[in-house]
Amino acid sequence: MSETILKVANVSKRFGGLQALSDVGIEIHRGEVYGLIGPNGAGKTTFFNVLTGLYTPDSGSFELAGKSYKPTAVHEVAKAGIARTFQNIRLFPDMTALENVMVGRHMRTHSGLIGAVFRTSSFKKEEAEIAARAHELLDYVGIGKFADYKSRTLSYGDQRRLEIARALATDPQLIALDEPAAGMNATEKIQLRELIDQIRKDNRTILLIEHDVKLVMGLCDRVTVLDYGKQLSSGTPAEVQNDPKVIEAYLGTGGA
């Protein structure tokens, strides 16, 4: 079996009287596209927020590429190797597409503040490398020609691609996509699917939350279904789709 990238066990999170997550666990292997689905309020976003350091879990163990990590702060999680996108796009709207990707890349660089202030030769060399890599990533996600456009001027679908490029810029072990197809039209969804397929072919690992069941079932290698914070079912799309518990709780009611 291929290498385990993410291993999460026994994650629980309570908000006051509401048990948003109860003992949830998933294991994702390198090169997989793993889907997290479930009806509204099932706990998907809470799970993402716990995984990426936005919420502190009440319990749970977390391992990324064989190393345990504590998701206590967003920057620590990013350093550990998880990059995420958000349901509501979070780009720097007045920065260019290129600059937005360069920001992601800076996390992996070394010259630091002193180098930036004094514009040392190593800083300049590093900047040039960062810009070159950012251009490559913009081409990779299909928006290279918009490198110098302010990100707020890009179409919705292209802004989502830009978020993915920025996530890739951190060289993550795992890319967590929060509803990447939200608000996309049919053509943009097909393009998104092709992009995610390409990322998988390049041996990257993806976890995604998505409301579009058709997209999830067509794209994901394995899926976990949450319902009222509990793990209802996990398996291949075919296994999950045929699970009577899932049909009753989710798919049978007409999906998202």
Ligand SMILES: Nc1ncnc2c1ncn2[C@@H]1O[C@H](COP(=O)(O)OP(=O)(O)OP(=O)(O)O)[C@@H](O)[C@H]1O
């Ligand atoms: N910060 C919070 N404070 C209190 N309750 C919260 C908080 N965040 C989420 N919840 C509650 O936890 C439950 C799970 O919410 P969550 O957003 O994780 O579900 P979801 O599966 O992502 O839903 P959706 O598909 O609608 O985005 C919901 O009942 C929600 O109201």
